[in-house]
Amino acid sequence: MKVSNVFRLEKLMQPMRTPFRFFALSTLSLVCWSLPNTDAYAESVKGRVTLSESLENGRRFPGYWRVENGSVPVSPAVTPDPPVVLVTDAKGQAPEAKTFAVDIAGFGANKPTLIVGTNSVVEIRNGDKVPHDLSIPGQEALMPLERLAPGTLRRQKFPVPGVYEIRSAQYPHLSIAVIVVDNPYAAICDAKGNFKLPDMPEGKATLKVWARGQFVHEQAIDVRNNMKALQIDVASASPVDPE
């Protein structure tokens, strides 16, 4: 935190020409220097999530066999479902409540994972030619089992933070993970598993990784200045030393 402040002061001091300005800025700099560290000073937490082979390329519901064809290399999944990193126990401004549209087509959802704020609404449109019986297993009170006919729309509001998985009763692989957060520290990894959580307050927090319909990793982090990038190996996950 201190190094960062000095860096900013130097940038500010470059255009200074007059001694008065120099004196004024120096005084201001000293004042700022003497200020205690507070949460008001935010840092970025970034890293990479490496899933195990089974999680990366595996199926949610594997059969007895899964072998390569022997002639053509296996290509990446057509509809990627990257892992999500989120931080709990951290205070921040929650995302605004919005409406998110999800289309089901070809027995799959185009957005298998959503990060939404509280009171957001998810609109699910069935683009298949067969009906889908959707519900949130285990939380039927929130979203009971209901048949979504082809071409119809179903809205579902999520007023409470948490992780919800909307699943088709007849095609369990068809699922939509709705992660309702009360802070802005949640991000979807890119294709390589990289993530970045900007402007996190300093202090201790809990980082979790969601992938393939479940939390696959959880670790405590100590957010501080100049944190090293987190390397989260889900297959052998262990808390990463922030130093």
Added chain:
Amino acid sequence: MFLSKIWFILVALVASVATTVALVAPRSASRHLASAEAQSLDRAQYAAEQQLKNDAIRWIQSVAKLGRDAVITETLENATRGNGESSVLNETIRGRLGSLVPDLDSRGIRVLAAVDGNGRIVGRIGEGENNRDAELVSGLEVVSDALRGYMSDDVWGSNGKLTRVAAAPVLSKAKDKVVGAIYVGLDTGDRMVELWRKNLGVDVAILLGGQVLSSSVPEGALGSLADRVKDHQDEIKGAHRTKAFTLPHGNDELLAVAAPFAGQASAMGAHYVLMVKQTQAGGPLELLASTTKEDLGWAVFPWLRLGGAVLLIIGVGLFLQRREMEKPLGVLRSDVQKLARGELQKLDDHKHPGRFGAIARDVNAALERFIHGDGAHDNKKDLSAILGDRGGRSVDLPSLPPLGSPSSTSGFGPQKTPGGFSNPAPTPVSFPGAPSFGPPPSFGQASGAAPGAFSMPPPSGPMPIPGATPNARLSSPPLSGPSRPTPAANVGPGLGGAMPPRPMAAPPAAPAFGGGAPANAHGYSNDGGPTPTVPMPAASTGSLQAARGAMPTAQADDSPTANMNNGAPAPDPDEAHMREVFAEYVAVRSQTGESTRGLTLEKFRERLEENRKAIVAKYNCRGARFAVYVKDGKAAIRATPVKD
């Protein structure tokens, strides 16, 4: 007895063990059966799992082979590139698939479809084959995998049906990219259940979403099956199968093992359940009831060994019983018979083992008491009954009053006055059925009632009788039997048996007196025939001699001894006997504290002669012998007829 008891205890223990085994073994057998059945189910479940895997890879290879068909490959290439009419492409695919797989039903195929590289169905046969729309199915995992280049399988549970699916990619002609996929859906219901039941030898049920899709047993009896499987969800998640659990099925119980299907159907509660009827071993009776004729055949059942064992048990038991019971008992009985016949003086208790020896000792003790103890008459009676005594009997004479009493001249007739010889009523003697002289009042009892008669003072002390126990000798009644050694013969040295038996002098058929017969003129009664005479014990005689020698002779002239000595006896044996009896009588009266005053030999002889004559007349015998004994603490005389 000891070995017999041990043997009976051993037999009882063996019987208890056998009973315990018979009662416990069925339970153990039930557990073993259940365990064996559970293991059988485990093996069946393993075989079923392997069969599912084999089927999956076999169908994967089958659809991969279909994907190498040139027509299908070209059609899917065109469809992926968007070349050609969809209907034409659909017809081409359907026709080609139909020609390659002509009979879907016989192979259990529910649907066979070809998907282009974009994930749309170009054509299919089987279910939905009339749907010409290019349905997008790229979201299906097995199809998505195939389009990525994987060959895989899955299990679907849509529309209330369980469908095993196998898919393989279709490569371009150049084999450089995936241009589509082919997947096959297989019926997983009655067909598979019947096949498994036949191959695995167990009953099979298929569950989907808490419903029984198909079962080889009546589904009505499997109402709780879904709930029971649901109860084992944790077990299924951990081990992908359950342990064997019981399931009620009518009056029986089924042993079942459940396992989930693979693929996404596993998230829909798709399980297969293998079941066998649980065999109940039941109790011993049930086991016996279920015995077949073959179970009891000579080749199966060890009849010979069992029979041999039973005979051995019985034989050993009988042997021990004979060795320890019957044989000693026979020996004891033989000895007792010998004793009864007079061949033995006493039983050798050392010869008889255990309690038989105790019985021998008891008999010996009884004999001794009978001979020497009080109440000898009663004991004799009992002993005579025991020994079968049919020997001669003697007759107790009424007590002699002091012979010098004026009122005692009536002899042995009914005693009118105290101290007289007469007895008002005949008193039965101690032998049943034997004649009796009636109650044995003492001669000297009326010493007080007849003052002056036989006023001999009682001796100052006990009269010494050298070499014998006075009481024993004087009180021992003679034993009957001509050849039987009298126990009294052993009186001198005791019952130790060292002294040889001394034969009795009395003839076997002596008259008997008394009993319940009416009294005769002399006070005798006789309702029985003559019985053998029991003579005086010799020892008693000897003791009398000793007593006679010990009698005080310095008495006044009225002393009995003086009278006896004054009256010189005739040299004939009867006179000698009379003197002996008189001396003994005086001695006994002195011992018992009775008065002997006025008791003279002449009067004594006179009385006894009268009685002798009466006995001779009555029994037609040669004579009579008299013996003195103590009865009820008083001197008494017993008369015994002598025939020869």
